Amino acid sequence: MEIDAVSLTAVTKSFGAVRAVDGLTLAIPRGQTVALLGPNGAGKSTTIGMLLGLIPPDSGKTAIFGIDPGQAVRQGLAGAMPQEGGLIPRVTIRELLTFIAGTYRAPLPLEQVLALAQMTGLEDRRVDKLSGGQAQRVRFAMALVGDPDLIVLDEPTAALDVEARREFWNGMRTLTGRGKTVLFSTHYLDEADEQADRVVVIDRGHVVADGTSAEIKKIVALTTVSVTAVGEVAWLGDLPGVSRLEVRGDRVHLRSADPDATVMALAQAGAVRNLEVTPADLEDAFVALTAKETV
């Protein structure tokens, strides 16, 4: 069996009375791009801190490529971009990246890193004189300059505008194309949806859903099938896949976990009138998942 790039087993961490991470278990095989999705305060940063060996867990086990995280970082197996900070004044981008590269055994050539982070031509700028988006790309460059097999990014685009976010992910895709394992946290649902092979939703310190974004949408059965219907409509609620029925005027909205089966059944019953199928967006799924336990 191949060793997982990331392995967290029943990891728990409390800060005072607050249990930030509560028995979280997660394994990521090599080569996957995984989004850690959760609202603010869900425990994403604490989970990442423990995974990188920055925060000691109260209990549970953490490993990167089967070894202790701190050791993995020192061997250059993992590179990371914390949520904020890490830039120092009075040095140029070139000086900073050359230094970081020098701490690794087999770093990427500077030109390649600059290209990946889309900073070619900026290398002689002082780090303290960059825009927010440029600074973020320098921090990204610091995470990948050592050419690590695992790259961990904590809310990489939180501080960026839409344009800068798109540029950031363009650079990122080049990287995942090279077989790297990538774990990133985000509270932007569209990012998780578009950028990740797999979405792990965490809330209150543990995993509430785990799968492709399509699977997650399915778990919470949020595809809506609507038709125009008049008269007695309650029977529509018993169709295959339907979990909820809602009538608005002459429109009937059916929430379905299996929209294909629902539509087939509607057709067989001859009830297809102005049929409309609206796929769930991850946002609805997310709200459904993380709201479930508030009751």
Added chain:
Amino acid sequence: MFGYIRLELLRTIRDGGFIIFGIASPVVMYLVLSNLALAPGDRHTGAIVTMVSMAAYGALGGAFNNGSGIAEDRAAGWLRQLRLTPLTPAQVVTGKVITGVLGVVPSIAAVLLTGVLVNHVTLSPWQWLSIVGLLWAGTIPFSLLGLGNGYALTGQTAGMANIAAFLGLSIVGGLWVPTAGFPGWLRAIAEWTPSNSYAALSWDVASGTAPGARAVVILCGWLVVFGLWALYAYRRAGRTA
């Protein structure tokens, strides 16, 4: 680790605080004080005593400034970033201490050169060598105090604590004005300060006598105290970082 030292030295020489407190201020003060003839004895002796005082003052400025840098690095998330590289924490601390030790060289050199070129100070080669060596090695306790403050306190507080320690030790230790002019009680305190012992080693050499054992013992005592403080502060910072 050499890459780290190189990067930190680059940052040091581009730091306005270092240029002002570590180089410009001691050189200017040296020129003013030595020409006011505040120091005892004839003008040439005065120029030598003040040269040592101001070189010591500048070296202290560099040492404390380095310590304040640690607090800034911590606030900027730089120390955490370094923990995400293959560098070990021990390499980072060692690198920072070495940066501090190397960073005081320009301060000492600037004042001594001013002494030679402007005030025409003449000393024998062994005196020059001993003074440079003693001024240089003697900064280690102050570097440790500065680093301890940098680890124990947050950004601005650390900077202020270090400037207070720097100016306080410089003044009470008799680097600005010789302790001979102090009231009795203050002179008694001055004789126990690390800064006074530190400069005394070189004052003795400059006046042609061997460094006093008392100053060596006091300075080494402070070395132990400040070393323990730095170790304690570093460990505590590691737990909360």
